[in-house]
């Protein structure tokens with residue numbers, strides 16, 4: 001089994017609803033996102049998937065969140081903008097855009113800061 005992972009970043013504001021602490025107030029992060037996939041077979045070039053292809057798919061998904069207020073995004077009107085929920089949202093969006101083939105999305109990890117991250121795996 002082979003695995004590859006790429007990293008991308010985006011900037012966005014949010015606040016946590018129903019949370020007693022500093023994160024209940026409007027603030028922003030430079031979010032770091034890791035997207036990983038796995039598969040058993042390599043193509044003729046010896047690649048599981050071209051990093052640049054996975055990066056382009058991920059960038060396309062992040063584009064709709066970049067420089068936005070996440071709480072106003074339609075997918076987060078009734079879902080809190082935690083790193084956990086963002087990871088699941090990004091997983092589902094990236095999975096939809098992956099080309100059919102022998103690769104499977106394994107996880108999306110979202111870093112709020114250098115110290116804190118959350119991972120979604122189905």
Ligand SMILES: [Zn+2]
Pocket residue numbers: 014023027028029112
């Ligand atoms: Zn935050």
